[in-house]
Amino acid sequence: MGEYVVKRIDDMDAALFGSFKRARAELGVESFGMQVIDLPPAFDGYPDHDHTHDDQEEVFLALRGSGELEVEGERMPLDADHIARVGPAVKRKVWAGPEGIRLLVLGGVPGRAYTAPEVTQIGGPDPKMPGT
DSSP: OOSOOOOOGGGSOEETTTTEEOHHHHHTOOSSEEEEEEEOTTOOOSOOBOOTTTTOEEEEEEEEEEEEEEETTEEEEESTTOEEEEOTTSOEEEEEEEEEEEEEEEEEOTTSOOOOOGGGSTTOOOOOOTTO
């Protein structure tokens, strides 16, 4: 890829019925994880998870809509006025608000080079949901 890339989010390769946009791969980013996640109104199926398996910390930023980020059982707003960072060992879950939410999720491992998981590669498999 060249020194810059501009892509329309809705045209990006996606998994999970189009909700998991592989923004990192589409833009050629190699130094950190980056996905765009679209959740429909009142969606409650986002997995409760941590990143102890890969030591990633994540940053959540709402691009449109709103919802809540549940961290260790406490819910906090995710909207145009809030941004959140969650450490690797902390359980997290996203709850979509009444109009849904489009999230930019950034991830990386403090002090280590980023290694992109297969699910973030263009044409990669769907991310595993708990219980599947």
